[in-house]
Amino acid sequence: MNHLLKAISEANNHLLKEANIHNALQNCITALGSNIMIDRCYIFKNEVTNDGITILNYEYEWCKIGAIPFIGSPDLNGHTYEAFPGLYEPLSNNLPLYGLVKESTNEFFKEIMEMQDIKAYLFTPIFSDNKFWGWIGFDDCENERNWLNEEVNALHTVAHNIGLRLNQNKVRLDLENTLNELDFYMKSSNQAKWEWNFITNEVKFSYNWFGMLGYGDDELEHKFETWESIIHPDDFDEIKNKVENYINKKSDKYEGIVRLKHKLGNYLWVKYSGILIENDFGIPEKIIGTHIDISEIKNKETALANQRNEYDHLVNNLAEIIFKTDLNGNLIFLNNQWEEITGHKIKNCIGTSIFSYLKYFNTIKAKELIVNSKKPKSFEVQLIKKNNEKIWGLLLLSIDFNVSTNEKIIIGSITDINDTVNFKNQLEISEQKYRFIANNTSDFIMQHLNDGTITYVSNTAEKITGYTPEELLQKNPYDFFHPNDVDKVQKQHLNILDNKNEIITFRFKKKSGKYIWLETYSKTILDNKNNVVGIQTSSRDITKRIKDKENIQQALKKEKELSELKSGFVTMASHQFRTPLSVIYSNVELLNYKIDLLNVIQKEEIERISGRITNEVNRMTELMNNILVFGAYESKNLKVELKEFNLNDFIDNLIETYFNNEKDGRKIIVDKSEYENNIQSDESLLTHILNNLISNAFKYSVGSSNPMIRINYLKDKFKIEIIDFGIGIPELENKHLFQSFYRGSNTSTIKGSGLGLIIAKQFTELLNGTISISSKVNEITTVTVTIPYKQN
Numbered sequence: 001m002n003h004l005l006k007a008i009s010e011a012n013n014h015l016l017k018e019a020n021i022h023n024a025l026q027n028c029i030t031a032l033g034s035n036i037m038i039d040r041c042y043i044f045k046n047e048v049t050n051d052g053i054t055i056l057n058y059e060y061e062w063c064k065i066g067a068i069p070f071i072g073s074p075d076l077n078g079h080t081y082e083a084f085p086g087l088y089e090p091l092s093n094n095l096p097l098y099g100l101v102k103e104s105t106n107e108f109f110k111e112i113m114e115m116q117d118i119k120a121y122l123f124t125p126i127f128s129d130n131k132f133w134g135w136i137g138f139d140d141c142e143n144e145r146n147w148l149n150e151e152v153n154a155l156h157t158v159a160h161n162i163g164l165r166l167n168q169n170k171v172r173l174d175l176e177n178t179l180n181e182l183d184f185y186m187k188s189s190n191q192a193k194w195e196w197n198f199i200t201n202e203v204k205f206s207y208n209w210f211g212m213l214g215y216g217d218d219e220l221e222h223k224f225e226t227w228e229s230i231i232h233p234d235d236f237d238e239i240k241n242k243v244e245n246y247i248n249k250k251s252d253k254y255e256g257i258v259r260l261k262h263k264l265g266n267y268l269w270v271k272y273s274g275i276l277i278e279n280d281f282g283i284p285e286k287i288i289g290t291h292i293d294i295s296e297i298k299n300k301e302t303a304l305a306n307q308r309n310e311y312d313h314l315v316n317n318l319a320e321i322i323f324k325t326d327l328n329g330n331l332i333f334l335n336n337q338w339e340e341i342t343g344h345k346i347k348n349c350i351g352t353s354i355f356s357y358l359k360y361f362n363t364i365k366a367k368e369l370i371v372n373s374k375k376p377k378s379f380e381v382q383l384i385k386k387n388n389e390k391i392w393g394l395l396l397l398s399i400d401f402n403v404s405t406n407e408k409i410i411i412g413s414i415t416d417i418n419d420t421v422n423f424k425n426q427l428e429i430s431e432q433k434y435r436f437i438a439n440n441t442s443d444f445i446m447q448h449l450n451d452g453t454i455t456y457v458s459n460t461a462e463k464i465t466g467y468t469p470e471e472l473l474q475k476n477p478y479d480f481f482h483p484n485d486v487d488k489v490q491k492q493h494l495n496i497l498d499n500k501n502e503i504i505t506f507r508f509k510k511k512s513g514k515y516i517w518l519e520t521y522s523k524t525i526l527d528n529k530n531n532v533v534g535i536q537t538s539s540r541d542i543t544k545r546i547k548d549k550e551n552i553q554q555a556l557k558k559e560k561e562l563s564e565l566k567s568g569f570v571t572m573a574s575h576q577f578r579t580p581l582s583v584i585y586s587n588v589e590l591l592n593y594k595i596d597l598l599n600v601i602q603k604e605e606i607e608r609i610s611g612r613i614t615n616e617v618n619r620m621t622e623l624m625n626n627i628l629v630f631g632a633y634e635s636k637n638l639k640v641e642l643k644e645f646n647l648n649d650f651i652d653n654l655i656e657t658y659f660n661n662e663k664d665g666r667k668i669i670v671d672k673s674e675y676e677n678n679i680q681s682d683e684s685l686l687t688h689i690l691n692n693l694i695s696n697a698f699k700y701s702v703g704s705s706n707p708m709i710r711i712n713y714l715k716d717k718f719k720i721e722i723i724d725f726g727i728g729i730p731e732l733e734n735k736h737l738f739q740s741f742y743r744g745s746n747t748s749t750i751k752g753s754g755l756g757l758i759i760a761k762q763f764t765e766l767l768n769g770t771i772s773i774s775s776k777v778n779e780i781t782t783v784t785v786t787i788p789y790k791q792n
Contacts, residue, residue, distance in 0.1 A: 004154055007035030011158050015165045016280060024165060025060050029136065032158065033062035036151070040067050040116075040139040043162075046132060054088075055080055059134070067141060070116060084109045091125040092132045096156050098122035098147045120145035122152065124159040128166035136162065168282060192291040196224065198247070199285055203227070212270075212293050214263030232259035232267055239272075246276060247284055254287065257294065257406060269298040321393075321414040324400075327371070329353045329363065329410065332402075341416065343386030354412070357384050358395070370397045370410065380421055383414060392421035444518070444539040447525070450497060450532060452477050464518075464541050466511030482507035482515055496522045497532055505542070517546045640685065640766055642791055644678040647718060651711060654687060659694055664702060668694060672711035679718065680790045685763040692756040693722045693783050700781070701726025717769070720785045728777040760785075767791065 010031035018024035025043060033041030043060040056079050061071040070076050081088035085106055090097050100120055101113040113121065120140040126133045136159050192209035196202075203224050210217055213230065220226050231239060235258045246254035255273035262268055274289030315322040316336040324333035331354050334346045342357065355363045359382040369377045376398035382390040393414040402409045444465065445458035454477060457469035465472075465480075481489055485506040492504050501523050507515040518539040525534035651672065659668055690709075697707035701724040708723040757773075764771045769787035 003035050003037065004151060007032045008154055008158055010035065012161055015161050021165065021169050025162065026062075028158070028162065029060055030062045032136075032138070032155070033064065036138070036155075038138050039064045039141040040070075040118075041137070042071075042139075043126070043134060043136050045134040053080055056134075068116065075112065075115070087123075091123060091135050094125050094127060094132075096122065096124045096152050098152060100144050102144070117141040119143060120147070122147050122155065124152070124156045126159045126163045126166070128163040133163060133166060135159070164282065168278075168280070193289070194227075194291065195286060195288050197286040209291060212291065213260060213268065219263075230261040232261070235259055243287075246274070247287070249284075254289070257298075260291075268293055269295045320416075323354060323412055323414075325354050325410045325412070327367070327408055327410060329355045329367075332409065341385070341391075341414075342383060358382065359384055359390055361395075366397065370399055373399075380417070381414070391416065391418040393417060442540070444541075446472070446477075446537045446539070448477070448535045448537065450534065452493065452535075455534070464516075464539070465508065471511075480509045482509070492522075496524060496535060499524055499532065505546075508539075516541050517543045640682050640791070642680055642682055644680050645683060646675075647679050647711065648672055648675060650683065650686070651690075651709065654690055655694075655709075658691060659698070662698055666698065666706050668697070669706050669708045670711075671708060673713050675713045675718075677789075679787075681767055681787065685767060686787075689760045689763050689785065690720070690722075692760045693785070696756060696783075697722050697724035697726075697781075700724060714786075717786050717788045720787075722783045722785075724781050725779070726781065728779055728781050729773065729775040730777055731775075 011028040014024050014027035014031060018027060029041040029043060041062045042058065044056045045059045046054050047057050048054050056077070058071060058073065058076040061069055063069045087097065087106075087109070098121060101110060101118050104110045104113070116139065118139045118141055120143065122138040123135050125135045136155070138155065192212050193206040194209055195204045201224065203222050203226070205220075205222055205226075210220055228236070228240075239256065239258050242251070242254060242256060245251040253273075254276070255271075257269060257271050259267040260270050271292045271294045272289060274287040276284055277286045277288065279285050318335065318337060321337045321341055322333075322335040323331060323338070325331050331350050331352060334349060336346075338344065338346055338349070344357070349357075355361060355366075361379065361381050366377070366379060376396050379395045379397070381393055381395045383393045384390055394417045395412060395414050397410055397412040400409055400411045401407065442460060442463075443458075444460050445456075446454055446461075447456035448454055454472050454475050457472045459469060461472060462468050478486060478489070489504060489506050492502050495502055501521070504520045504522065506518060506520070508518045509515055519542045520537050520539040523536050524532045525536055527533050651670065655668060655670065694707070694709065701707055704725045707725070708721075710721040710723065712719045712721075761771050764785055764787065767787045768791060769785060771783065771785050773781065773783050775781040
């Protein structure tokens with residue numbers, strides 16, 4: 001630890017006593033390196049390039065005897081901090097960085113350090129004038145050294161002292177230049193000079209300091225109290241605070257305007273400024289400053305302020321908006337035209353930012369321009385009115401001084417240029433659109449004269465047509481059209497010139513000679529008098545789409561033919577089946593008549609056989625009827641015939657006609673609400689729906705209790721539920737119920753066509769209704785049909 005203290009002591013001595021900063025830094029690291037038992041000590045300085053990138057330069061080095069020096073090595077100069085992830089963040093936040101090289105996760109950093117045979121390292125940042133100036137490094141090439149906190153903190157303090165010395169050199173240089181300029185200026189101008197030494201408390205005033213206030217050189221004493229006694233009471237606290245803050249470094253400058261009492265009793269306006277002088281240890285020693293009598297200027301400013309009051313009155317009658325703001329844009333004055341043009345109340349806007357009423361306005365850039373320029377700056381802006389309407393205006397901004405506060409302000413005006421800018425913007429927006437489309441879309445963009453001559457072609461032309469833009473410029477596009485499309489395009493061309501923007505589809509001849517289909521959107525280009533001066537076209541290759549469309553049309557045509565063939569076949573077959581079935585049925589009836597003449601044993605046997613034939617004929621007849629109905633639906637030949645009727649009466653008649661004579665003696669239980677109004681529907685379709693569903697309820701619940709039909713009248717539709725307590729539907733088969741000819745796995749012993757449910761569903765949908773089924777096997781099945789009271 002004694003070695004460390006000695007090293008720090010010697011390093012600080014060099015920093016304080018060496019006049020030359022380079023010698024001071026070299027001797028400082030030499031003292032550190034030779035006393036704290038390391039192999040190498042060095043300093044890296046940050047340098048910012050013209051591109052704003054920070055790079056590291058290897059500036060100073062001390063090496064132990066036997067250690068390899070690297071000062072001047074190109075491998076250690078010109079690197080950015082990006083090459084060493086994790087290095088910039090701690091150092092730039094004034095935190096030391098240390099550790100063992102072998103534990104580093106940055107391979108490039110590890111490679112550089114191992115190239116120098118470094119085993120342990122310590123980096124401590126150097127800050128000068130609160131800026132990250134660089135850093136000092138310590139290398140141990142022999143030992144894997146674990147740096148102690150005391151060592152790190154002590155060496156961090158040395159780095160801090162280096163920063164102070166660097167800052168001191170800068171301040172001293174700036175001060176010397178300032179004093180030289182001050183001496184020259186004082187000799188050539190009528191200014192008063194003063195000096196206040198804090199150490200001795202001695203004050204010196206120049207001869208002109210007394211003369212400015214009407215006193216002779218010997219009439220007032222050279223004391224601090226003399227200055228205090230002549231300050232205007234209203235200015236005393238402010239200027240005294242400024243002096244104290246400047247001496248204590250709470251502010252970085254001492255300047256302003258104060259009123260000092262003249263010998264005759266009146267007060268002069270005096271502009272003052274001062275420079276702080278420090279010793280080598282950064283301790284303030286004295287202030288040297290000047291006084292300038294600006295009373296004449298202030299009097300003129302007062303007169304000018306009066307004139308400005310008249311000006312404010314005058315500007316209220318101007319056609320333009322006139323305003324004043326502080327440097328942040330907060331409004332302090334608006335003329336009456338503000339309310340006339342924008343609709344905003346002036347009293348509600350004072351204190352708000354003028355920029356909040358401007359759209360598409362770069363506030364930061366505008367402030368920079370006007371603050372750094374002595375001339376007014378103009379901008380085209382959009383002014384947002386109270387009704388949210390936006391108008392274009394010419395905004396003029398410049399910097400001025402507020403006489404009453406002596407602070408900088410912004411003065412400006414807004415002139416209505418809405419008509420001019422709208423036309424200009426139309427042209428600019430059109431141009432921007434053209435360029436944007438040309439550079440960012442896959443479409444083929446062109447511009448034409450009214451006769452079609454091509455004046456602009458986007459780069460996508462070559463990809464789509466094979467022609468470069470240069471090969472198409474000044475050409476007539478009709479030379480590339482398919483002969484069969486020319487007349488059609490010419491007609492649409494005339495429509496476009498008549499401001500009827502259209503989408504054109506035509507064939508275009510590629511450079512290869514092959515034709516492609518283009519879909520082109522056209523838009524007229526207008527001048528400020530709304531005259532058509534050109535046409536813009538945007539085309540895309542739709543050859544594949546055209547071919548796909550043709551293929552789809554052919555497929556649809558074939559599908560239609562097949563559908564018609566299928567429907568025709570179904571109808572024909574159904575009709576052809578009816579004749580033999582009728583013959584079979586009539587012969588069975590004849591056979592039943594004949595068997596009455598036979599003996600009992602033969603009669604029973606033949607009746608049993610004829611009964612089976614009758615059942616199968618009825619089954620076939622039902623199937624053919626369903627197929628005919630299904631075929632009519634599929635071929636779109638089924639018509640809906642609407643009429644009004646009472647649903648409750650309809651249900652009663654339906655059950656009486658079709659379901660009052662079941663062989664097993666069961667009856668359907670009817671549960672219906674009272675409803676006096678008529679519904680509007682198709683009786684035939686509704687009969688088919690309910691016949692199928694009620695028949696199924698009886699058919700699939702043989703041996704169970706009576707099925708039910710429940711009718712409920714809802715707000716805008718009626719609901720019919722058919723419920724049976726039979727075999728039910730397996731859960732996994734629900735999704736197939738409405739498929740043609742599908743029958744459940746548990747219905748193999750029960751006769752059916754597999755068309756009843758699909759017909760019920762199709763007819764329900766024809767009546768704009770819905771149908772659904774819920775079921776539990778061997779418990780209950782509920783079919784729910786809902787249909788609107790009125791049909792569209």
